[in-house]
Amino acid sequence: MVLTLTTTYEGIDQERLDWYLKRLRSTRESGFMNCRKCKKSLEPHEAYEYRGAISCAEHFEEVEETRNHERREIIAAESRKTDVFRGLDLGESVVGKANRKLLAPQIEIASKESARLRAYK
Ligand SMILES: [Zn+2]
Numbered sequence: 001m002v003l004t005l006t007t008t009y010e011g012i013d014q015e016r017l018d019w020y021l022k023r024l025r026s027t028r029e030s031g032f033m034n035c036r037k038c039k040k041s042l043e044p045h046e047a048y049e050y051r052g053a054i055s056c057a058e059h060f061e062e063v064e065e066t067r068n069h070e071r072r073e074i075i076a077a078e079s080r081k082t083d084v085f086r087g088l089d090l091g092e093s094v095v096g097k098a099n100r101k102l103l104a105p106q107i108e109i110a111s112k113e114s115a116r117l118r119a120y121k
Helices: 014-025 060-083 094-102 104-120
Strands: 048-050 053-055
Touching: 048 060, 053 060, 060 104, 094 104
Parallel strands: none
Antiparallel strands: 048 053
16 A cells, blocks of 8 residues: 555645554555545545444544444353453362363453454554
8 A cells, every 4th residue: 555645635744644644554444544434435534443443533433332232242152251260270289280171262252362362452
């Protein structure tokens, strides 16, 4: 993608412009800087972000709510995965070691999921 700025963005601070251009460059998806709700193509001064979701000024609250909903879903899914381990001995005892060995694949998945959640936050 070649970026050319042909417009003078008056009233926009350099920091915001840098943020916009960085977001634009960091993705190969077309339409990245479109409002998630109405799909309108956004200029730097029109783009808002909430936890990685882009919106126009008009739809900021809706996009924010959608994003929070997604986040709650992910957290709930995370919690269901780790529920398996609740109350289990996963310590250094003989039983704990045996449990960890048996549950190694699930523990692996749970730690990967947590990394995903961390990235999302
Ligand atoms: Zn919109």
